[in-house]
Amino acid sequence: MTISSLSYPERDHSLSMEDEGRYTCIFTLFPSGNQKTEIPLNLLVPPFTNVKDNLPTLGKEEVLFATCTAAGSKPPAEVRWLTGALGDKVRTTTNSTHYDNDTTTTVSSLFGVPTREINGHQVQCVISGDSFFTEETLPFTIQVYFSPTEVNIRAISEDSFECVTEANPSANFTWSRSGQSLLQSAVKVEGAKLQLLSRTSDLNGLYQCEASNAYGRKHAQLYVHVASGTCSAAWASFAVFLFLNVIGAAAWWFFKSGHFQRFFPMHGDEHSDPPSPRSPGDGHGQDHQKLQREVSTVNLLKCECFPHC
Template identity: 75%
Template sequence: MNVIVKLVFYLTQIWFFLCFMLFTALHVIDGTVLGGTAILPCHVTNINDDLTQITWQRKTRENPHNDNFITIQPRNGLQFVNGRDDRFKYIGNFNNRNGTLQLSNVALKDEGSYTCIFTLFPSGNQKIEIPLNLLVPPFTSVMDNLPTLGTEEVLFATCTAAGSKPPAEVRWLTDALGDKVRTTKNSTQYDNGTTTTVSSLFGVPTRKINGHQVQCVISGDSLSAEETLAFTIQVYSISEDSFECVTEANPNSLLESAVKVDGANLQLLSLTSDLNGLYQCEASNAYGSKHGQLYVHVTSGTCRVAWALFLVLLSLNVGAAAWYFYKSGRFKRYFEQ
């Protein structure tokens, strides 16, 4: 008799252990992208006990305490506890002992652990835990540091993968540049679980390195494929043939009729006193500028021409008279008297 009792006892223990293994499960929800839709599966099979209620608990970044937030009953359906959140939708079937939820527009605050609890009679409560881990793709960019021609090592550019989860991998492909450039990398992790990774490209800004193309490659679990950002190294300098010359004069209203600008050349179409003033030429690019000034002073055009003509005629008359007196011998007789 005692042997039979012990046998029944051991069989009962084995049965409870098997039930525990059946009902206490761990489903890891990995790969849900920020802003996407997550499915939280929860169901039991091969159980004939009566199901009276399904309860959902959660422990998330927003709510660090493990609290009930949803109950599902055969008559009342889904009921929210401590606040409604319409992003959750019950897509299971109570009669089939399926408590699966759908969560849309997933945010970082939702990341955490979700527990599905079946209330069964007579066996009692059975639990299934579902950790929810999010993937957050990074915001990627390459920024030119605008280096100018020189002989010392400077920063050429930075490549950034911002706010990713898990951290993204950032690297430079520099092709044939070899040891002419070097790279560094650093990461910053934030309280919300995201990480920003920055890789910097350094080198000596020479004319030979100017125009070389490199690539920043960003990869990670949050990206469906590697992302490649092309970048052309630009070494900036100030040269005489790279300026644009702009002329300014006062008054400006005369420029259209009396002044012509052809490239960097300024032509004064008519020399009148109306054009008197200071003319300034500015040559500039993004990295420097040069200035030149010209002061123009013209007397009255009519007077100037008249006086010039008078002096020319006077010179011709005086010269002709002197030549005539010299040839006729009158100069000599005049001075001999």
């Protein structure tokens, strides 16, 4: 009988560390007799691998971003980080623990300062060793967690608005109305967006958008005023109001500065002395600044109208 014709029974057998050692194979050849040979059984144990996010929050001090672990390998695995363009903005440390069963756990840690600039950068943990046919690469995106920053409300259209902020994780948005409930028949809310479905005075009021996540909350406010009458009439009233205010302010300044007496002398004051020169810091300059402030205040007035301006 030749070796090629021998039949071996099939058997499922899951090897463990206890199976490692030297095995003796004894076989008989005719007419030479018994022969034996020793076969060493050395096990290669691939590790369990993972990357764990340490959930860093926004700050100015160095913290642990993540750990990459190769657990229970034989022989020990090599663990390293590929950080690309981050360069010296991050640093790594590696530690290994050897166990009685001759396996090793290797942990590599990634450190850095948790800023918004570093948030979202992608890195890779690369694990290699004799127990791998090919090296294993675990991608990881650095996450810096922070509460919503400044909240802004922007107009999408004349009757739609959106609440905008920056947060990680992404913020949840809640719209509310000061002192009143939202009119479900006249207002549509979808996440960060608020849409006014009608244009009646029932919608007038102060609306608030709150952005929140697990790390904090902030809000912004929007005042809605549906003007009665046409927008052109409102603009005409505004123009007349602005004109009268400017004329009145100019006349007041003209009188206070002394120019009124020069061009229109009062009876009994025809030979009065001309007004003394004024320094830049006296009442003349203050009057001029007050006029500018009044005009600026008027310019802040605006016409809010629906449906068209």
